[in-house]
Amino acid sequence: MNSNTSIDDDLQAYADGQLAPERRQAFEQALAREPALAARVAEIQRQNAWMRAGLDAILHESLPQHLVDAARPPATRARRFPRLASAAASIAMLVVGVAGGWYARDAVLERDGTPTTFARQAALTHALYAADVNRPVEVWAPEEKRLVAWLTKRLGFPVRAPDLNSVGYALVGGRLVAGNEQPTALFMYENSAKQRLTLQARKQPTGAAESAFRYAIEDGVGVYYWIDDQCGYALSGSLDRAQLLAIGRLVYAQLATPEPPR
Amino acid sequence: MSVEPPLPHPDLLAAIPRLRRYARVLTGDATRADDLVQETLARGWEKRRLWAAGTDLRAWLFTIMHNVFVNQRATSVRDAQNLSLDAEGESGAAWQLPVRAPQHAHVELIEVLRELGRLPPEQREVLVLAAIEEMRYEEIATVLSIPVGTVMSRLSRAREKLRRIVNDPPGDALPPLKIVR
Numbered sequence: 001m002n003s004n005t006s007i008d009d010d011l012q013a014y015a016d017g018q019l020a021p022e023r024r025q026a027f028e029q030a031l032a033r034e035p036a037l038a039a040r041v042a043e044i045q046r047q048n049a050w051m052r053a054g055l056d057a058i059l060h061e062s063l064p065q066h067l068v069d070a071a072r073p074p075a076t077r078a079r080r081f082p083r084l085a086s087a088a089a090s091i092a093m094l095v096v097g098v099a100g101g102w103y104a105r106d107a108v109l110e111r112d113g114t115p116t117t118f119a120r121q122a123a124l125t126h127a128l129y130a131a132d133v134n135r136p137v138e139v140w141a142p143e144e145k146r147l148v149a150w151l152t153k154r155l156g157f158p159v160r161a162p163d164l165n166s167v168g169y170a171l172v173g174g175r176l177v178a179g180n181e182q183p184t185a186l187f188m189y190e191n192s193a194k195q196r197l198t199l200q201a202r203k204q205p206t207g208a209a210e211s212a213f214r215y216a217i218e219d220g221v222g223v224y225y226w227i228d229d230q231c232g233y234a235l236s237g238s239l240d241r242a243q244l245l246a247i248g249r250l251v252y253a254q255l256a257t258p259e260p261p262r
Numbered sequence: 263m264s265v266e267p268p269l270p271h272p273d274l275l276a277a278i279p280r281l282r283r284y285a286r287v288l289t290g291d292a293t294r295a296d297d298l299v300q301e302t303l304a305r306g307w308e309k310r311r312l313w314a315a316g317t318d319l320r321a322w323l324f325t326i327m328h329n330v331f332v333n334q335r336a337t338s339v340r341d342a343q344n345l346s347l348d349a350e351g352e353s354g355a356a357w358q359l360p361v362r363a364p365q366h367a368h369v370e371l372i373e374v375l376r377e378l379g380r381l382p383p384e385q386r387e388v389l390v391l392a393a394i395e396e397m398r399y400e401e402i403a404t405v406l407s408i409p410v411g412t413v414m415s416r417l418s419r420a421r422e423k424l425r426r427i428v429n430d431p432p433g434d435a436l437p438p439l440k441i442v443r
Contacts, residue, residue, distance in 0.1 A: 008414075008418050009414045009418075012392075012414060012417050012418055012421070013399070016392050016393065016396070017396075018398060018399060043425060044421055047393070047421060047424055047425065047428065048393040048394075050374065050428070051374055051378070051389075051390070051393055051394055052393070052394055053370055053374075054370040054371045054372075054373060054374025054375070055283050055286070055287065055371065055374055055375075055390075055394055056283075057370070057371045058279065058282055058283040058286055058371065059279040059280070059282075059283060060279075061279075061282070063278055063279070063282075064296055066296075066300060067278055067282075067296060067299055067300055067303065068275065068278075070299075070300045070303035070304060071271060071274040071275045071278060071303055072271065073268055073269075073271065073307065074307050140268050142270070
């Protein structure tokens with residue numbers, strides 16, 4: 001590198017505020033000696049200010065909706081119908097779709113004679129989402145607070161994600177799922193061997209306010225489920241029964257104690 | 263945690279205005295700029311496993327945008343065979359000068375975009391990343407996959423060229439590439 005290049009590099013770096021401290025003093029001495037150099041620095045800084053004055057206007061433009069949508073995780077985006085792209089139309093479609101899907105599902109289940117018990121639903125829901133490598137949840141663990149607030153609001157009773165780190169399972173995140181009778185909160189956990197557990201919670205539609213632990217195997221998925229304080233819980237995973245029961249007791253104990261302050 | 267974290271949505275959202283600004287300088291056109299931003303965000307989600315959590319999300323997104331832009335430009339250059347492939351040519355291959363400003367547009371913005379549009383895209387990128395995004399030269403080298411020395415020489419040439427343009431504005435009635443000296 002010849003000295004001209006070096007001076008030019010220093011000039012650029014100085015004007016951009018990036019000149020290394022050990023070179024800055026020498027450069028400032030050169031600036032004081034050579035007015036031409038100082039004039040070039042001033043010129044670069046004027047250029048920078050001129051560009052910024054023009055381009056910053058873009059920062060203050062309102063964001064187009066399609067870019068806001070593009071920033072969201074792909075699985076949480078509503079499907080786009082380009083010809084019906086107005087927000088109102090999208091929302092209306094979503095409402096109709098969810099409600100229609102909800103009732104259609106019931107009808108299909110009844111027609112097929114499919115048991116729609118909480119345990120079976122929990123197992124099927126577990127199997128559906130636990131197998132999803134990239135998008136098992138809608139809101140991820142780093143946003144646990146937002147997740148819990150959202151689910152609490154949607155379910156109409158306080159839900160929370162128990163801490164299962166002591167048994168090797170870390171929270172992945174959660175989502176709202178359409179239970180057969182009640183919207184259901186789903187929390188997913190994963191251990192270092194990538195085995196996944198889900199805890200699902202919903203308000204019990206009718207019946208007992210409390211129940212003992214019950215166990216079922218549905219399609220190879222083990223489910224412990226119980227009712228506590230008129231809320232139904234189901235812990236599902238492909239674990240052996242004793243392991244699942246131990247974790248179920250941990251969950252039960254944590255949910256039964258008041259939430260520790262955060 | 264063993265699960266890969268997703269891209270942090272709030273940070274992604276916060277990066278959009280800067281991505282749009284950069285895209286506007288790259289393409290010179292608001293619609294194509296937003297298409298470029300959208301494509302960048304989509305690629306970001308596709309490639310989210312390649313983002314190392316905790317590292318600079320903005321720099322990573324700019325890298326993606328640069329690559330998308332270069333690929334698009336390569337395609338458009340192949341499509342328009344009469345355009346110069348010379349990296350030091352006087353105008354970007356895919357560049358279009360705004361014919362007329364939309365009514366709400368800021369006049370100065372149009373002016374800055376027009377002058378920057380006269381720089382070759384390679385110089386424009388380096389200049390904007392250094393002067394507007396205030397990225398470190400090393401960071402720019404990473405984003406653009408070029409050596410730091412190349413960053414410095416492009417930056418110097420960009421500034422020199424811009425100086426001539428700004429000091430000797432071509433004016434709307436004159437041929438746009440008139441450069442005295």
